[in-house]
Amino acid sequence: MTRKTILSTFTLAMLVTPLAQAADDLPEITRQSIPLEYQRTRDGRVLYQGLCAACHGVAGHGNGPAAELLKPAPPSLTQLSANNGGKFPSIAVLHSISGKYHSAIPGSEMPGWEEVFNQTTGDLAAARHRVYNLTQYLKELQETHVAVK
Numbered sequence: 072m073t074r075k076t077i078l079s080t081f082t083l084a085m086l087v088t089p090l091a092q093a094a095d096d097l098p099e100i101t102r103q104s105i106p107l108e109y110q111r112t113r114d115g116r117v118l119y120q121g122l123c124a125a126c127h128g129v130a131g132h133g134n135g136p137a138a139e140l141l142k143p144a145p146p147s148l149t150q151l152s153a154n155n156g157g158k159f160p161s162i163a164v165l166h167s168i169s170g171k172y173h174s175a176i177p178g179s180e181m182p183g184w185e186e187v188f189n190q191t192t193g194d195l196a197a198a199r200h201r202v203y204n205l206t207q208y209l210k211e212l213q214e215t216h217v218a219v220k
């Protein structure tokens with residue numbers, strides 16, 4: 072198991088465990104614990120609300136219920152365009168989500184989702200499609216409304 076795999080497993084364990092529980096008490100479970108509904112859907116909004124909002128918040132403000140347990144804290148995802156001169160940085164976001172160009176922030180619990188989806192469902196094309204749809208959904212959460220090509 073790579074370090075990242077362990078982190079992803081921990082993260083997913085956290086998502087399906089009552090969030091009030093102390094992080095130390097989390098049971099060891101596998102990726103198969105991603106709820107089936109999120110293994111089946113490719114809908115970006117549904118995936119975001121089910122798998123990301125616990126950390127990044129329902130509207131992407133970085134204030135999900137798990138946020139206070141995390142160091143580094145999950146960032147707000149609503150200013151990605153504003154921080155990029157008003158243009159949504161699609162490629163960078165896609166890679167952040169997939170885990171390909173993952174930030175080197177030590178201790179980050181942000182999973183590499185392409186690997187998580189792929190290992191859970193065994194379908195790489197579908198895993199990439201989910202990452203793409205999540206990227207499209209994050210575009211909708213941007214607080215500056217700019218035309219994105």
Ligand code: HEC
Nearest residue numbers: 082122123126143144145146167168174176179180181205
């Ligand atoms: C367990 C908490 C956690 C979960 C769940 C989580 N993230 Fe993150 N995310 C983080 C943290 C912490 C960071 C900042 C450190 C890093 O980039 O590794 C981050 C960073 C990011 C970034 C980079 C933001 C930037 O400013 O460049 C994106 C995009 C992102 N997450 C999207 C998602 C999406 C989409 C999901 C769901 C599929 C998700 N995250 C699920 C914790 C989480």
